[in-house]
Amino acid sequence: MASYPGCPPPQDHAPGTQPTGAVPHPRWWERKGVRVTALATLLAVSGAVILALVREQTGTEGFLVGLGLAVLPVPLLISAFRWLDRVQPGPWRNLLFSFAWGACAAALIAIVANSFATRWIETATADPTGADTLGATVIAPVVEESAKAAAVLLVFLFRRRDFTGIVDGVVIAGVTATGFAFTENILYLGNAFGTDQLTGTGPGLTSVTAATFFVRIVMSPFAHPLFTVLTGIGFGVAAVIAPDRGRARRVLLPLAGLLAAMGMHAFWNGSSSFGEYGFFAVYAAFMVPAFGLLTWLAVYVRHRELRTVRAELSAYVVAGWLAPPDPFALGSLKARRLAREYAAYYGGKEAEAAVTEYEAYATSLALLRHRGRKGRAGADFVVRERELLEALWERRHHARPALAYASQVAAPMWRPPVYAGPMPHVPAYNPYRY
Template structure:
């Protein structure tokens, strides 16, 4: 019921924002803007998906985030910004001042708040999928990518309309080309960069122990949101810093911040892989995991090799089972890590048992594939795993002369 209501809201928002943008740009300008604005979207989504490879979140969360940014957040922004700018213009009788104030104060507050709403909704209602900084970065970044997509359609469509009125055409000196260069080539990451600060605040709050530091859990996302607003305002106001103010802010501020946040995200991802290698060996003695599993699951290369192996010998069903095994094992390792630090919830034992049973149900597909992946990825680090060719029913590998007798692959 809740999902249906939310989907209906996003659909209505999408139709309304589509009509508003088309009204402002004209049909031809809208189509040109749409064709140009879509170009950076696959690259940005792929970058955030790559960052989320250790524990990929469900696609439904990413689809919701992008749709919220492109439809609901964009609609809120275009309506609220227009209303606020007109009100300031009427109150001050100074259109230039109203535009400047709208761009540097009103727009950052409205737009970042609208985008942060998507992160908040996932944080509240998809809590199992939101466990740390990487999740916050991905959800915030995808939301902002959707928002920038709609905003770029508007800017590029208006630029094309300006060129049509002036008779400039579509050359390199056109307003459309200049707008495309600034918004799509130079700074496609601008909106994601702002909103990622909000996502980091939510991510740190998500990683904290349940029931502790409630005030900090509220203040951290708020601090991230304020930082996003401040950075957004600084970026929007760069054009008022002189002829080369925009380029100075871009080179001296935006690019370094982008580099730092990228490094932080990759560092956190590597720390998750290290946590997997450290936490999962505890389950080997109990028989839940096979000896090669911790290393294979803590190596992106070994995980990819395992999925490729399963696809080659077992088809899509085997590959899906191995991917699900990897996801469940990752969740188990991070859950155990939080539990040892006193940050797991009251449902720790229940959740742990659910994940272990999910692993057990997929072990027949996953163990041979992960054994292969671990041996190929780091043969010098592991005891010998004897590979006897394509898996045969009943016996595919031996590990220290101990047979794996679980193999559902069929040929």
């Protein structure tokens, strides 16, 4: 039977039955709201339990001192990871989840599992010193890195659109480890303060609290993020592999990153057994170079993303979706900032928000197209591309003047290049649709 414009299509199923090909309704435990509520409840319960455990071990006064000192590096580390994520900023909800998981769930798992394993080894071997050493160098790295990696895995599985490459893996892993280190530092600093109280040592450079603060907050606030970032890199590399290709690599790469994180963590924890100056030798010869190398890698990948944005968006200029200055401006962090400032000055907060969203959607579009050209995009490539293009089109009135101004200020002699590359599929621009 034929159908006519404005009329519903004929039904090919009996009344009251589900049509052929219809998507079944998700069961109650598969609904997004149920999963979010369950996860929030888990984190809240974990936070309450870890708070009680840490306070029990340190005392109220020690807990407050530890909390005040442990919070100092957190804004710096979070700001560093957000700076790294400026090209394609991930949503705040992912960062909040990652930090909460590290500070609550991962810390609780670590405290319970490490204590249980150390006591079991001590009971089995009757050697308390050996049990502590084995627990710090073998048990703790495995338990702690696995607990932190769980947050990266959850974002990778359930927030797949927000997890597209190495930078996303580094940011999620680093923020998770920052939350974990925050809780761990409260415990260590609170216990150090309690030791000073018992020995009658006043506040000063010779106190245990000052020594602990120097080692954990001044010298090595990046230690836990550095370990877990290796896991994030493994997931980030796996994210750029096509879903229907290299399935073994998509599993083995995160595992390899996790094993590397465990190995580095164990080496760091074992440095105290390398002699009087073992800790400082490992710090200077291993930790600092590794930190510098991973920082360089992350910054390099970020600049490569900017080059990709500039190159991939040119095809959409030819198709009429974007203005000629857009690819250059969107491929420069300086031009992006100038565009937001221009929009805020002439259009207010609404215009600034529109330009910020335009930059984010355009970056997602460029990286999506890059993956599509290499055969790494998912089955929803065409749908996702259309969504991003329509989101850009809705914000063009605020974004185009701002980006045109920014491109001229950032590079006054710049002229739009002529796109001469191949023209794979680009949705046709239809002005009458809008």
